[in-house]
Amino acid sequence: MDDIMDDIRTLECIMQERCHETGIAPDAADFCHGTLREIKEFHKGIYAHSLRVGFYASHLAEEEDKSDSYVRLATLGGLLHDTGKIDFDEDLFTGRQITIEEYERLKHHVFAGADALRPNLLLTSIIAGRHHLKPNGKGYGIERDLPFRSNAMHKDMLAYCETLVGMCDWMDALFTRGGVRVGGMPIDRDDQRAVAALLSEEFHDYPDDAVALSRARWLYANRL
């Protein structure tokens, strides 16, 4: 437990600074910190994961020369993508093998997260609702339904940030969980060949393999 608390303290410092740097508006930052506090209270592992995904998405958006509003949305989307998990039984997150029925139930965290965030952070709520959807439509999530006259930039920002956060989320799971497998065999996160094999499987779900590959390389090199 001490290790995870040390990791969390480091990540909290990094992300506090990052939220400040990216110029997230004070009311959005307050809401984000309040929600993150609830996630921390609920489950330290999910909290640390949220901070890492926020870090990855935020820096990758900047790395890809996106404008400030894209970087801010990627940051908030990464930090809050799993907010809906706090509605579930803590017993689902002990690291034990969950059943197929439990996995099906857990998929609803995307809807719960979107509902929880919608009143305060509309665009971020859509990312939370869609972070398990791949660009080719595989996966599960909400419709990208904007209840206001949205402009083309909102749509583009969402399309960009959903995919980015989804990939950072998936890669963080790969780096931090022991249970990731290739061809039925567990793999070590430092086994570069296995990681590359896994990535090439995953890339079938992305339309532009070159972008996905360069993100994967960046994530691998900068993993926390």
Ligand SMILES: [Fe+2]
């Ligand atoms: Fe998730």
Ligand SMILES: [Fe+2]
């Ligand atoms: Fe996640």
